[in-house]
Amino acid sequence: MTEPCAVTNESSDRYKAMLLRSQQQHRLIGVHWELTYRCNEKCTHCYLDVLPPGARLPGELTTAEAKRVIDELAELGALTITFSGGESLVRRDFFEIAAYARKRGFAIRLYTNGILIKPEVADQIAALHPVAVELSIYGADAATHDDITTLPGSFDLTIRAARLLRQRGVKVILKTPITRENWDQMEAMRALATEIGAGWQYDLTIVPKHTGDRSPLKHRMNDNQLLEVFRREIDPGSWHLTPYREDYRFCGIGLTSLTIGPYGEVFSCVGARVSAGNVREQPLVAIWRESPVWQELSGLTLGNLPVCSTCELRQYCVRCHGNAAFEDGDMLGCSSVAYREARLRRQALRGKGAK
Ligand code: SF4
Numbered sequence: 001m002t003e004p005c006a007v008t009n010e011s012s013d014r015y016k017a018m019l020l021r022s023q024q025q026h027r028l029i030g031v032h033w034e035l036t037y038r039c040n041e042k043c044t045h046c047y048l049d050v051l052p053p054g055a056r057l058p059g060e061l062t063t064a065e066a067k068r069v070i071d072e073l074a075e076l077g078a079l080t081i082t083f084s085g086g087e088s089l090v091r092r093d094f095f096e097i098a099a100y101a102r103k104r105g106f107a108i109r110l111y112t113n114g115i116l117i118k119p120e121v122a123d124q125i126a127a128l129h130p131v132a133v134e135l136s137i138y139g140a141d142a143a144t145h146d147d148i149t150t151l152p153g154s155f156d157l158t159i160r161a162a163r164l165l166r167q168r169g170v171k172v173i174l175k176t177p178i179t180r181e182n183w184d185q186m187e188a189m190r191a192l193a194t195e196i197g198a199g200w201q202y203d204l205t206i207v208p209k210h211t212g213d214r215s216p217l218k219h220r221m222n223d224n225q226l227l228e229v230f231r232r233e234i235d236p237g238s239w240h241l242t243p244y245r246e247d248y249r250f251c252g253i254g255l256t257s258l259t260i261g262p263y264g265e266v267f268s269c270v271g272a273r274v275s276a277g278n279v280r281e282q283p284l285v286a287i288w289r290e291s292p293v294w295q296e297l298s299g300l301t302l303g304n305l306p307v308c309s310t311c312e313l314r315q316y317c318v319r320c321h322g323n324a325a326f327e328d329g330d331m332l333g334c335s336s337v338a339y340r341e342a343r344l345r346r347q348a349l350r351g352k353g354a355k
């Protein structure tokens, strides 16, 4: 979720200025596209209720519909498309869709578990010249990873994919949701990524499924584990306290990005999933220009979040409005998971001498 959530998180001043202008003009920049909810893994912590890879489903956007959506994204002037799932490579037309996106000038990024990436598939991916391929790993060893994916052998296949892509010069990022099963393997995962020539990113927040099923939450770290991770990972010198400004935004919801689901739904973002329409019922161009959703959501500033604006932890909080809605039932209220993280983050920072 990192990229679509960004308000201004790049260091280049020119990039920041461009992003700020785009936010002010409601210009679409980035699209997160869930091409399918089918997947060849069934991870125990996943926020999606995924379907088997071979499920025959009515309703996924056809190749022709996907190309029409790409044409509309080009008309809107969008720059990047992130293909995600489920597992997007289970779609037989994935490369046709991705190649069309490249032809229309988009920078593309691919989220995948890598299971299907054999040498010839790695060649096809490299030919797309993606900005990056982001591969999910759930542990530094096969036992930990395969327990989470519930697919024996998946660790070896994902690592094979990372190596094949690196051999072809593709930028690879290994990504890990940190859970109570793998929190003590962070250094080992970082080292594994370095050995492969890949980057490594992690995410601390495990969320309920969008169906309301709370079973993923049993994988969250307990307080002691999370505190230890913060103590290890947070650098007080680079942690910026959330400023108290009425117009401060916790994230970039509604500003320059949107999410498309497999059945044509257009959502605000992956986490909050506020529906703005469906590309089968209305052109995407009209959804982006006319839906009231974008203005409503981009108005979610600190001043418009009554509980947050008076919260003593707000300076340490990295809330996701979607988590507040899905886990706590109120998008404008406190997110309990953000509260816990903020409380422990403050403790870790103060322990390192920060104010
Ligand atoms: S609501 Fe959550 S998922 Fe959506 S943009 Fe904000 S932080 Fe990201």
Ligand code: SF4
Binding pocket: 307, 308, 309, 311, 312, 313, 314, 317, 318, 319, 333, 334, 335, 336, 338, 339, 340, 342
């Ligand atoms: S801890 Fe809760 S109330 Fe406080 S800023 Fe975060 S989400 Fe808002």
